[in-house]
Amino acid sequence: DAGVIQSPRHEVTEMGQEVTLRCKPISGHDYLFWYRQTMMRGLELLIYFNNNVPIDDSGMPEDRFSAKMPNASFSTLKIQPSEPRDSAVYFCASSLTSYNEQFFGPGTRLTVL
């Protein structure tokens, strides 16, 4: 299996622009998670899906953030409009069940100027 795939790996954009991050989970995994990692706050869960349905989005910082999972093999995290404080590494992870190990993608390093 190819593991969790994320794109792009790096994104540099200007404040106010729309940013879309993409994730392909491991085939057969029912759960998909979006995390954000910064030096100050560590690794934070933003939102997670079970069978393509958003279950808990309480970690989404503001209405500027939205996430979708139109099918079992694809999810997006969108930031509109982006702000410099959104600069972070965004990870996508997937797991077979809720209590199983989560496997992380390589991450997207986002820089908002």
Next chain:
Amino acid sequence: QKEVEQNSGPLSVPEGAIASLNCTYSDRVSQSFFWYRQYSGKSPELIMSIYSNGDKEDGRFTAQLNKASQYVSLLIRDSQPSDSATYLCAVTGGGGAQKLVFGQGTRLTINP
């Protein structure tokens, strides 16, 4: 009180020695416990999972869980310079909760 607490380090250990990493958690009904290793600029990589009290060994790694004390640890035997990384403790909630809560991580340096 943070849900998952780790000593942020840095923890410095000589090559060949045992590195001991500790983690405490606040949710008494937590059911699943994980240790991830993260190299600088890379994503977290799962190295150990443990679900019941006691020890679980995998090669040079041993995870220890004590639910009564709400404590989980990771021992690395025969430490190698390649073990230098940040180690993240992660805990899932109990009672049907499905989130994975991460500690801040302990930065480990193995000195040759």
